[in-house]
Each structure stands twice: as C-alpha cells, then as structure tokens.
Amino acid sequence: MGLIHIVFGQSSVPVLGEAVAMDEKMSGDILCFEDDLSVGPLFILDTKEGRAGRKQFWQQLAGISPLPTPAEEEPAPVAAPGTDEDPEDADRFNTLKAQLKEDPEQEVWIWAGQNARDVCGYYWLVSQLYDFAGRIHIIYLNNLPFLNEKGAVFYPTHLHQILPKEFLKAKKLARPISLAEYELDGDEWHRLMNENAGIRLLEGGKKIKGEPTLFYDKELQTQSGKEFVKAWRIVQQVTGKLKYPVMDQFLGWRLKELIREGKLESRGELKTIRDFEVKLPGESTDNAAGKDNTENPTTL
Structure with a gap:
C-alpha cells in the first residue's frame, strides 16, 4: 500500500514526485489541490452556494477585461481552479475520502510550506478529516533550514524551492495530526470562513491574518x-x-x-x-x- 501525498498547487508536484521516486518508503500517489484559499471569498465554502461564489471570483481573475460583453470574453490561458475545465477541489476531496473509507490502512501525508496558501489548504483539509485521525500526517516545513543547489543553507517558504533529495530528510518530520489539532485547527478554518477576508496572510507559525x-x-x-x-x-x-x-x-x-x-x-x-x-x-x-x-x- 502506497502513501497519498497531498500538496497545494502544481508547482510542488515535480520536485516531490522526484523525491518519492528516490525512496520506496515514500512510494505512493501525489494528490494536488489546486485552489489557492489564501485569496478570495471563503464564506459558507462548505455549501454549493459558497463554492459557486468562489467560482465566480476565479472567473473575475481569469484574464477577462473589466465589464466585458459576452462577445468580448476571452478564455483564460490556464483553467482557473473550480472552472468547468478543471475539476473542483471538492470533487478531489470526495475521491480522497472514498479511498480512506475503502482502505482502513491507507495513510496520508500533507506537505505544507511556510506560506498562506499551504496553511489555508491544511486548515480546510483538517476540518474535514477528523474521522480518519491517526492516519493523516502533517509535514509542516516551518522555518526549517535546507541546502540549495550550491550547498548553502536557506529557509524556503514553498515546497518547489526545495531540492528533491532534501525532501528525504524532511520526511522524518511526518507525524500524525493530534486530536487537539483537529479541534483547534478545524475551529480556525470556520473562523476564516466566517471572517471572509479578501486575502489571508501568514504571520508566522500557522497564524493567518485576514486583510481586505x-x-x-x-x-x-x-x-x-x-x-x-x-x-x-x-x-x-x-x-x-x-x-x-x-x-x-x-x-x-x-x-x-x-x-x-x-x-x-x-x-x-x-x-x-x-x-x-x-x-x-x-x-x-x-x-x-x-x-x-x-x-x-x-x-x-
């Protein structure tokens, strides 16, 4: 049985994929959630209405001129998260949940860099995974030193900045999410939804601050x-x-x-x-x- 590795955004997939190929103990599939939850509306995102509002937000950002007429609309060069061309993260999550229910031995590793997108994605996921406690692991690369291509120490904020071989060291940080974290971090997600800020910034650790x-x-x-x-x-x-x-x-x-x-x-x-x-x-x-x-x- 292989692991399910979770990342937030396509840029993290290639480097983690190379790392997984280097170590059979990390063998498994990579599941990428596309939506950047650090920007845009989150209000009642756990409902169809909330997801529809978010989809509308992404259409605003999709490279279309302000106040276009239907004839003037141009397709975005890349499908925005949640558009018809791109399966919604809610669908990806439902598939994940079905896998976890079907195989009681299946384990998940959530990889998160020190940035608002990954942390918000983590809050969203953990608020829905309480039933699988003990099987969901977090690897949060918070303020940790890594070596770059020249062998110098640096502190990455995003997974894609890390060399594949360096992930092999980071895997030792994998730990099950605690019951207290499910409760506290689940509450934090609901706070973020209710606050419904325009953007969310990472202040350090896992602390997210909303701004207009x-x-x-x-x-x-x-x-x-x-x-x-x-x-x-x-x-x-x-x-x-x-x-x-x-x-x-x-x-x-x-x-x-x-x-x-x-x-x-x-x-x-x-x-x-x-x-x-x-x-x-x-x-x-x-x-x-x-x-x-x-x-x-x-x-x-």
Whole structure:
C-alpha cells in the first residue's frame, strides 16, 4: 500500500514526485489541490452556494477585461481552479475520502510550506478529516533550514524551492495530526470562513491574518509611474518586497480594478499581466515630448 501525498498547487508536484521516486518508503500517489484559499471569498465554502461564489471570483481573475460583453470574453490561458475545465477541489476531496473509507490502512501525508496558501489548504483539509485521525500526517516545513543547489543553507517558504533529495530528510518530520489539532485547527478554518477576508496572510507559525481585498492597491499605485510600464513588472516589483508573495493573477486583477476605477491608466489588452501596461493618470512625459515634436517638426 502506497502513501497519498497531498500538496497545494502544481508547482510542488515535480520536485516531490522526484523525491518519492528516490525512496520506496515514500512510494505512493501525489494528490494536488489546486485552489489557492489564501485569496478570495471563503464564506459558507462548505455549501454549493459558497463554492459557486468562489467560482465566480476565479472567473473575475481569469484574464477577462473589466465589464466585458459576452462577445468580448476571452478564455483564460490556464483553467482557473473550480472552472468547468478543471475539476473542483471538492470533487478531489470526495475521491480522497472514498479511498480512506475503502482502505482502513491507507495513510496520508500533507506537505505544507511556510506560506498562506499551504496553511489555508491544511486548515480546510483538517476540518474535514477528523474521522480518519491517526492516519493523516502533517509535514509542516516551518522555518526549517535546507541546502540549495550550491550547498548553502536557506529557509524556503514553498515546497518547489526545495531540492528533491532534501525532501528525504524532511520526511522524518511526518507525524500524525493530534486530536487537539483537529479541534483547534478545524475551529480556525470556520473562523476564516466566517471572517471572509479578501486575502489571508501568514504571520508566522500557522497564524493567518485576514486583510481586505484592496490591501495591495496602494503599493501597486506606488510602483506605477508617469510612464507606461508592463503590468507584469509592476506585479514583480510588489511581490519582490513581500516575504510571502501573493499570486500574480490576484495582483493583475487588482491592477484592472484600479484601471476601472480611474486610479491607473492602461495601454494594451486587459487580459494577462503580460498583455497590458499601466501608469498613473495624466499625460506622460513621452506623450508630451511626442506632441512637441509633432507641432515643431525638425527640418534638415
């Protein structure tokens, strides 16, 4: 019987897959939950209505121009979690639960890096797995040192930053989730659902703090200037300042909302962050220079 390894997000799958192939004691399948629960609505997510609201949120982030008409809608380059092209995490969870019921010996290892996405995913899972206590293990790589490709020590925040061979050391941290954790962490998940913040940030340990949806708007505006700059560069500059970066797609959506509100100007198609540029409202110096040159053409 192989293990079921759980990760949150596709970027963690390749490195963990390589690690699993290196050690027969880790042999098993990798189950990846796609939704990033650190952003967007969580209210009554345990109901069909809650999941529908969340699906609508992802459609907002899917690279579609603000207030599109049906004829103008463009498909997202990658299926967003919970869209029709991508099976919902609720379905994946139901399959997992069926496996655990069918095989009383089946064990699960939940892998979590020190970031809000993994921690929120853990809270969501643990709130529903009490019936399988003793068989569900957690490996939380919280503030732990690892070696990088050059042999230097670093402290990763995400699983994909870790070399496959380093996972073999991390497996020793696997431990069953305690009954107290099922209760406390299950309560924490319900708190997060009821709070229904726009985004959730990791403050350290497993402590999640909710913030409003517009939390990064001011920084996005600060990083924008009087000249047009590619949206992806603005996003990169903002995430580069953060200890725990928020997903690019979310910040791209916030840029579009700032454009819609007239707080930023844009040039190009408002699809992905690589398709348009932004700047602060008002005439740029480039435009002013261009106007002067047109009115006073240089003669040779």
